[in-house]
Amino acid sequence: MxxxxxxxxxxxxxxxxxxxxGNTATVGITDYAQDSLGDVVYIELPDVGATxxxxxxxxxxxxxxxxxxxxxxxxxxxxAVNEAVKERTELINTDPFGAGWMLKITLSGDMGALLDAxxxxxxxxxxxx
Amino acid sequence: MSTQLLKTVLHGEHLRLxxxxxxxxxxxxxxxYTGIIDEHRAVRERAGIFDxxxxxxxxxxxxxxxAFLQHVTTADISQLGVGHAxxxxxxxxxxxxxxxxxxxxxxxxRYLLVVNASNIAKxxxxxxxxxxxxxxxxHNASDTTALIALQGPHAEAQLxxxxxxxxxxxxxxGVASATLAGHAVTLARTGYTGEDGFEIFSAxxxxxxxxxxxxxxxxxxxxxxxxxxxxxxxCLALYGHELNDDINPYEARVGxxxxxxxxxxxxxxxxxxxxxxxxxxxxxxxxxxxxxxxGSYAVHAVDGTPIGEVTTGMPSPTLGKPLGLALVxxxxxxxxxxxxxxxxxxxxRAVVVKYPFYQSRYKK
Numbered sequence: 001m002x003x004x005x006x007x008x009x010x011x012x013x014x015x016x017x018x019x020x021x022g023n024t025a026t027v028g029i030t031d032y033a034q035d036s037l038g039d040v041v042y043i044e045l046p047d048v049g050a051t052x053x054x055x056x057x058x059x060x061x062x063x064x065x066x067x068x069x070x071x072x073x074x075x076x077x078x079x080a081v082n083e084a085v086k087e088r089t090e091l092i093n094t095d096p097f098g099a100g101w102m103l104k105i106t107l108s109g110d111m112g113a114l115l116d117a118x119x120x121x122x123x124x125x126x127x128x129x
Numbered sequence: 130m131s132t133q134l135l136k137t138v139l140h141g142e143h144l145r146l147x148x149x150x151x152x153x154x155x156x157x158x159x160x161x162y163t164g165i166i167d168e169h170r171a172v173r174e175r176a177g178i179f180d181x182x183x184x185x186x187x188x189x190x191x192x193x194x195x196a197f198l199q200h201v202t203t204a205d206i207s208q209l210g211v212g213h214a215x216x217x218x219x220x221x222x223x224x225x226x227x228x229x230x231x232x233x234x235x236x237x238x239r240y241l242l243v244v245n246a247s248n249i250a251k252x253x254x255x256x257x258x259x260x261x262x263x264x265x266x267x268h269n270a271s272d273t274t275a276l277i278a279l280q281g282p283h284a285e286a287q288l289x290x291x292x293x294x295x296x297x298x299x300x301x302x303g304v305a306s307a308t309l310a311g312h313a314v315t316l317a318r319t320g321y322t323g324e325d326g327f328e329i330f331s332a333x334x335x336x337x338x339x340x341x342x343x344x345x346x347x348x349x350x351x352x353x354x355x356x357x358x359x360x361x362x363x364c365l366a367l368y369g370h371e372l373n374d375d376i377n378p379y380e381a382r383v384g385x386x387x388x389x390x391x392x393x394x395x396x397x398x399x400x401x402x403x404x405x406x407x408x409x410x411x412x413x414x415x416x417x418x419x420x421x422x423x424g425s426y427a428v429h430a431v432d433g434t435p436i437g438e439v440t441t442g443m444p445s446p447t448l449g450k451p452l453g454l455a456l457v458x459x460x461x462x463x464x465x466x467x468x469x470x471x472x473x474x475x476x477x478r479a480v481v482v483k484y485p486f487y488q489s490r491y492k493k
Contacts (some may be wrong), residue, residue: 037456062444065165067423
């Protein structure tokens, strides 16, 4: 099975993606992450206005079987939270890079250990069995 | 993968169905095929099949087979006529649970025991150590026996297309020989999902044909994820969670499987005392705050005093709520009692609710 890794995104090896557009960015979890978790049934996200360093834990996603902490690929301040995914958690499974987005942030300039799509795809290949 | 995992005879079938495989008790097993929630619903509403060939099968036969099983299990095996099965426990002399199991009375002086996969070696050593002067022969058939569970309200009708009327006439917890897709099987009306259903024992060499026949009859393949969520809702204890060597049957709420009236047996003296004198008990709870409880999370009284631990917790697929089982001090076991589950270092409120969450729907 191969997982989608859109080339316009950057990734953490904890399986979050970030779409950087100027001074702002959108964050979610990857196709591999949603597949590993299985059906997401619960998500905890921060409030608008919360500020995080790069790599900080910003929330948690839970499936029937597992819970997984969420880490922020870049430091910044939350300017929008996707309220739709809190109600319809299946969006994270069905469209992780689109309707399943989680946060929009304004970037502080503090960047995490970001991987490009090729490097992240290679990493996923190395851990999946 | 660093260690060599064991594979059941159906391993190739799981890969063919694109199952997600995980390590479970040393075995490479399917956790899900399409999704835990889909598979869970399939069993509650239709029928699902599970490969449980990793479980252990021991044969006990001989003149003293009954006396031996009366000695090493907590159940009253004398009440189990030929063709009937029952739930039992192995208990240590101090009352701790070595394992829980099903005992199938296959024919006169011949019984089949089915034990948890992760406990096969421990159980085998344990029963052998109690043979003493009993005239019994023990045989560990775990490696040569395949076991498929077919569970759900459509199980009877689906199975009847393959084995005929015996699927209809076999009583609750009955066991009998049958032929399925041309293969000799031992068919039992048992299972661990809270639904009507069957368990089908066969030789390893027959398992793939039986599995495929059941799929063709309409059963949904289900993994260990759904197996766990399905047994959790009717509060069926799982060894390693609600049961272990240091939890006694009364704490785990399986005291009904301990028949103190049958005479002395391994653990009976301690169990006689523990029946009224235990300090903790498994309770069913619903998380009323925000979060999902998981196994081994700490439980605190609302004043912060540690009172126990979550044994199993998950969002219930059938009931749509975050539920859990916890082993807590007896003072906190009444319905309506509030306590906190410590979820990622934060106390999250929960309340004790009616046990079990889901009423089993057996065909009795």
